[in-house]
Amino acid sequence: MKTLLVEDDPLLGQGIADALTYQSHLVEWVKTGLHALSFAHASQFDVIILDLGLPDMDGLDVLQQLRNDNVLTPVLILTARSTSGEKVTGLDRGADDYMVKPFDVPELMARLRALQRRESQQKSPIITHGNLEIDPANLSLSKNGEPISLSRHEYDLLLHMINRPTQVFSREALVDKLYNWDNDVSSNTVEVYVHHLRKKLGKHIIKTIRGIGYQLGSTSE
Amino acid sequence: MKTLLVEDDPLLGQGIADALTYQSHLVEWVKTGLHALSFAHASQFDVIILDLGLPDMDGLDVLQQLRNDNVLTPVLILTARSTSGEKVTGLDRGADDYMVKPFDVPELMARLRALQRRESQQKSPIITHGNLEIDPANLSLSKNGEPISLSRHEYDLLLHMINRPTQVFSREALVDKLYNWDNDVSSNTVEVYVHHLRKKLGKHIIKTIRGIGYQLGSTSE
DNA sequence: TTGCTTTCTTAAGGCTTTCTTAAAAAGTTA
DNA sequence: TAACTTTTTAAGAAAGCCTTAAGAAAGCAA
Known part of the structure; x- marks a missing residue:
């Protein structure tokens, strides 16, 4: 946030x-x-x-x-x-x-x-998406009830996308969310975090919109 | 209230x-x-x-x-x-x-x-044309509710024509919209993209005005 | 503090999709 | 039919994305 x-x-x-x-x-x-x-x-x-x-x-x-x-x-x-x-x-x-x-x-x-x-139009204090559950008050995440630990940037990225599940985010917009303005991140951090999230939560958790950016996907395989 | x-x-x-x-x-x-x-x-x-x-x-x-x-x-x-x-x-x-x-x-x-x-802050407007829906905020397109993925140039071309549904566009005008001035595209790109769009969205999505250019058509077959 | 562990950032190589071009095929007009 | 325009196909080039890995930085425990 x-x-x-x-x-x-x-x-x-x-x-x-x-x-x-x-x-x-x-x-x-x-x-x-x-x-x-x-x-x-x-x-x-x-x-x-x-x-x-x-x-x-x-x-x-x-x-x-x-x-x-x-x-x-x-x-x-x-x-x-x-x-x-x-x-x-x-x-x-x-x-x-x-x-x-x-x-x-x-x-x-x-x-x-x-x-x-x-x-973000969330109905309940616990955010769910497919079989994922996020509790922003505790900064915790679980999949099918199993807790999964994410690094800070992984968590931020996921939460931000889950808050607007249909929106497509450009890499620049995501970098803007993840970093302060005086922190110039000149490389492919976003790709790397997307990759990490896919590894932990399944390939389809984030969709690539080629030439444009990323969008939240589904939790099933 | x-x-x-x-x-x-x-x-x-x-x-x-x-x-x-x-x-x-x-x-x-x-x-x-x-x-x-x-x-x-x-x-x-x-x-x-x-x-x-x-x-x-x-x-x-x-x-x-x-x-x-x-x-x-x-x-x-x-x-x-x-x-x-x-x-x-x-x-x-x-x-x-x-x-x-x-x-x-x-x-x-x-x-x-x-x-x-x-x-009461409402969400982004969605453009429709026949059975097509475009959400410009998310750069997404669907036909009869089915999402269809377009490449960037396909999307640009379609959106440009849908914004002026009655206008007839010359090939040169469309090239001008799709490319920077310093990008000299000397060949038939526009024809190729029109072809792609017709393949994905139906033959009649774009009409040919012979000798002049193209115009948006209908989404029905 | 020191050393240990986790996370972050960067870069490079390989892979996939998209772009551009050209040429052949099909269609239209006079 | 001849001349011209448009469509279709295909292939190499370019761009975009994924993956991996390694050093740097940050966080943590003793």
């Missing part, structure tokens, strides 16, 4: 970034509204965590700008502004959730999972 | 129902888990507001049951259970938002709007 964290406080920001990373998020952490805007446009995030008190502009304006520019990424506002009116304003400007500082980390994680689940 | 309110407390229930109605929701108010289940199955709601302390069963079980039964309606839990652990449990069982009583009515309304907004 690729997350844009917008938070100017260095300590708090580091804390959240660490917590997210620990939950195997891929985190891009920026400290100003302008950076937030440019990152949100440059790459496709699964969720944006937005502080409102930023040094250069108000977080609400960042949000509004994003929505104006048709960036539909779910946004969770995380702020010290705690009045009812402020919450209503935030939500009505286009946020999907609103949490007040000080906040509880597990609750933040659970709310992010809920946003993600809704976004 | 059609809302299912599940709340056994008469006073509080009435208050919420009134507030919702005032915001021009169409409210169905039930007081037990069993009623909640049967209503949620019988009709398509835009959102469900769920109390957890119900007389006949726990709200969490209602929620789990709904998700098991493939009811995707967004659920907002509204309860007195306020610990972090309880929130995490609620969200991870499949809720989309979680509010603690006593709560603020405007905030509830704003959260409902946020859920609704997210829900």
Whole structure:
């Protein structure tokens, strides 16, 4: 899960970034509204965590700008502004959730999972596909009830594709999901991970759309 | 907006129902888990507001049951259970938002709007032509529901013609669409691709306008 | 820290599909 | 029929993808 964290406080920001990373998020952490805007446009995030008190502009304006520019990424506002009116304003400007500082980390994680689940049209908290089961809360995977261990990138790739089971992903889009922008991966990582997943989960788990990219396939042989 | 309110407390229930109605929701108010289940199955709601302390069963079980039964309606839990652990449990069982009583009515309304907004973002348009379906977002094509795979140039050619179904294209115009300017293709590529498309999609998919070029035809034989 | 294990990244060679070309066959027009 | 256009076929070239393997990096345990 690729997350844009917008938070100017260095300590708090580091804390959240660490917590997210620990939950195997891929985190891009920026400290100003302008950076937030440019990152949100440059790459496709699964969720944006937005502080409102930023040094250069108000977080609400960042949000509004994003929505104006048709960036539909779910946004969770995380702020010290705690009045009812402020919450209503935030939500009505286009946020999907609103949490007040000080906040509880597990609750933040659970709310992010809920946003993600809704976004990917998942019905239940446990994601299934054929005989596969994924529990995003535990980062675990099983096939026919047997647990299978995946490396972090294998897991990310699979989860991302399972969240949009009919979509075709270009290699570039997948690289964008798997890596931070300052990490230039110049070679065939995606092919290699696809190969690993096929080895572990069966040949047909991922289909190749030649000249275009990859698409989730079936779990049967 | 059609809302299912599940709340056994008469006073509080009435208050919420009134507030919702005032915001021009169409409210169905039930007081037990069993009623909640049967209503949620019988009709398509835009959102469900769920109390957890119900007389006949726990709200969490209602929620789990709904998700098991493939009811995707967004659920907002509204309860007195306020610990972090309880929130995490609620969200991870499949809720989309979680509010603690006593709560603020405007905030509830704003959260409902946020859920609704997210829900109503629709998916990509699909182009149809006769019995063909093209999903440009996924670069996929099917005929009578059967997926058909095209090579990149075949796909480009077809999509270009389908976007202008009545226009007649000269060979030169099509070459120009398929290739960069610095790519001098000196031979009969277009003819070859037309031939491929006819083979895959039926003779009449492309008509020959003799001496001029090609035009989209019909998908029937 | 050190050493051990797992995971990541890169590159190269082989394999498969698609592209391009050319030439023969078929069709159309005058 | 002659002249011309379009279709079909086939084969070598090019591009795209898969697989393997090895060194680098990261994570973990003592």
